[in-house]
Amino acid sequence: MQLTTHTDYSLRLLIYLAVKQDEKATIQDAAARFDISANHLAKVVQTLVQLNYVVSHRGRGGGLRLGLPTESINIGKLVRQTENLQLLPCFGNKTACAIDSACTLKGVLARAQQAFLKVLDDYTLSDLIGAHQQQLKQLLNVA
Template structure:
């Protein structure tokens, strides 16, 4: 299964926010620069994460982004379910037009594979992804410096 850029950036932004040490909030621009990605796209990702309650956003001076909940409460499987279209094929939707749908074994196999994929992700939370936070901070440059 290939994750969308939106989910990829969602995970990256959460990692970035989780490894920050200081009280100052992070900016979308700073996170995008650290990863070398589009600030426009990162802003859309941040908006999604705010909507789902993973990130708190504050406007104005001293504002920015912060995790809205502890990293051990942010489940990776749940995040992927929220940010991905998990409809692998047309027949995974309610209006399948495939003539072999009732007898299709491929659909069943792909469904089981997807369930296994998500089950593995369900076993991890953001704190697992940032257990090597010192190394991540070093790779993200000055992620702990004001931004």
């Protein structure tokens, strides 16, 4: 399964905010650290704010910070909330596939997807940072 750029950027931003800890960050700063589009990251931030993973403060002295403790941010849940998990058109309610009634591929792919998500369910943002927090700070040039 391939994750979308939206989910990729969501995970990167959450890691960055976790490494910065209580310091606020800006979209431009985070985008520069990862060499990604600030415009695309702004759309990701909107999603993460709506899902309460990120808190955004406007104006002078504003910025972004985590909206939840790192141990409360489950990676599987985040992926479910940011991804379109319909692997094939036949995963929807309406299918025009000629072999739909006899096809077992749909069930196999659904099981594979469930297994993928189950593994992600075992991890939190805290687990992703773990013992590598200092190295992540250095790589992201965070004081």
